Amino acid sequence: MSLERIAISQAGSHVGATVEIAGWLYNLRSGGKICFPQVRDGSGIIQCVAVKSALPEELFETLKHLTQESSLIVRGKIRAEARAPGGFELDVETAQIVQRVPESDPYPITPKEHGIDFLMDHRHLWLRSRRQHAALLVRHEVIKAIRDYFDSHGFILVDTPIFTPAACEGTTTLFEVDYFEDEKVYLAQSGQLYGEATAAAFGKTYCFGPVFRAEKSKTRRHLTEFWMVEPEMAYADLEDVKHVGEELILHVISRVLENRREDLKVLERDVSKLEAVKAPFHRMTYDQAVEKLKSKGSEIQWGSDLGNTDETLITEDLDRPVMIDRYPAAVKAFYFALAEDRPDVALGVDFIAPEGYGEIIGGGQRIHELDLLLKRLEEHKLPREAFEWYLDLRKYGSVPHAGFGMGVERFVAWMCGLDHVRETTAFPRMIYRTKP
RNA sequence: UCCUCGGUAGCUCAAUGGUAGAGCAUUCGGCUGUUAACCGAAGGGUUGUAGGUUCGAGUCCUACCCGAGGAGCCA
Numbered sequence: 001m002s003l004e005r006i007a008i009s010q011a012g013s014h015v016g017a018t019v020e021i022a023g024w025l026y027n028l029r030s031g032g033k034i035c036f037p038q039v040r041d042g043s044g045i046i047q048c049v050a051v052k053s054a055l056p057e058e059l060f061e062t063l064k065h066l067t068q069e070s071s072l073i074v075r076g077k078i079r080a081e082a083r084a085p086g087g088f089e090l091d092v093e094t095a096q097i098v099q100r101v102p103e104s105d106p107y108p109i110t111p112k113e114h115g116i117d118f119l120m121d122h123r124h125l126w127l128r129s130r131r132q133h134a135a136l137l138v139r140h141e142v143i144k145a146i147r148d149y150f151d152s153h154g155f156i157l158v159d160t161p162i163f164t165p166a167a168c169e170g171t172t173t174l175f176e177v178d179y180f181e182d183e184k185v186y187l188a189q190s191g192q193l194y195g196e197a198t199a200a201a202f203g204k205t206y207c208f209g210p211v212f213r214a215e216k217s218k219t220r221r222h223l224t225e226f227w228m229v230e231p232e233m234a235y236a237d238l239e240d241v242k243h244v245g246e247e248l249i250l251h252v253i254s255r256v257l258e259n260r261r262e263d264l265k266v267l268e269r270d271v272s273k274l275e276a277v278k279a280p281f282h283r284m285t286y287d288q289a290v291e292k293l294k295s296k297g298s299e300i301q302w303g304s305d306l307g308n309t310d311e312t313l314i315t316e317d318l319d320r321p322v323m324i325d326r327y328p329a330a331v332k333a334f335y336f337a338l339a340e341d342r343p344d345v346a347l348g349v350d351f352i353a354p355e356g357y358g359e360i361i362g363g364g365q366r367i368h369e370l371d372l373l374l375k376r377l378e379e380h381k382l383p384r385e386a387f388e389w390y391l392d393l394r395k396y397g398s399v400p401h402a403g404f405g406m407g408v409e410r411f412v413a414w415m416c417g418l419d420h421v422r423e424t425t426a427f428p429r430m431i432y433r434t435k436p
Numbered sequence: 437u438c439c440u441c442g443g444u445a446g447c448u449c450a451a452u453g454g455u456a457g458a459g460c461a462u463u464c465g466g467c468u469g470u471u472a473a474c475c476g477a478a479g480g481g482u483u484g485u486a487g488g489u490u491c492g493a494g495u496c497c498u499a500c501c502c503g504a505g506g507a508g509c510c511a
Contacts, residue, residue: 029469031467112459117504406509
């Protein structure tokens, strides 16, 4: 009889078979003549049962005194068991300890409560814990669903550089890097300007990668390094951005609900909140948003950008995202197209997620006329030399085009119902935390 | 950068200006169905750092360091 090594997640289809499981000791409960080692292998957790009378004395004692997170390979028969968490159990026949964690230096993360500082210092180990594991599986699903959406809608993945010569927008702060021969380069805060070039080459493109913001933000929604997907479409306008953004969000949510129910349960996510997200999303102009805020007692004036408290006020009574468009041009980047009837209004749109997760998509239509773009560069006091290549895009077959960026971590935090984006990525980078 | 809160055992937290303690973890012992198992015992401390007030400071004062939450800015 051959012995098959299986993933714990597949235990249900091996009931009655003798199998091998390779993993780590998640938790252990023991009696005098019986013990229950719970083994995790990355795909799941299974409770094993070791009975003294059925095993060699030495093996039973070894298992009974095994330390948390020791690595081991167990073999035994799978059995359906209602009393076991997960519904299946493995009756241990043999076991091999790969590495025993010494009790003089035990695994630091116990099954009890820990503070966030301690957990973040041990992030490399914290990833093994149930909730963190579940959140990263949701992230995996979100990223896969995003790529599947674009790949099946005619978008070509064309990634953009991380070392860039200058600010894309001139608004947020950049991380400066020493390049060769006294040259300075900066870590990209967006791939958008390059996306405009690739869209003119391929029609519809997207880039997907890490971006960097040296903002001194210290909130539950900010990382200094985060992942952003940025589609860009030639021959497209503001309405196309709203349409694609809405479709993308709905596609990703349905995939998460389809494939990650168990993980959402581990995260204690109220899935009815996600199931309620349907088309059409709410739509309002910036003008209407200001009116709504004023009616709710805000002192906001037309012309200032919406802050986080404003976003929360606007979405507090909504069950799905809201698209707010036509912002004052003064609060948007230089490349935003302007409304024909109102040159003080930019054709930008932000998608604000419900439940306080804030802006998850920002984008809009770009300026495609050379003269207007030059004027806007000047108004933003940006050096023309750095943008010569970008201006070329307006000289050689310029067309109306549009695109947006979606932040992966905020989206995942929303899916998981997490109160901080730091748990949506394996090793978050924040203003005061760069280790491990 | 600013505002607020915090730092005591490996972890999570208690302790009226008056002998630094509990639970978990670790070690030893008990238990053949445990579900963050339970029961009994043991070891474990420069109270973030440096000053100051006081007969006496974990506790009060000052400065600094570290962390958390928020604001602005942003995805």
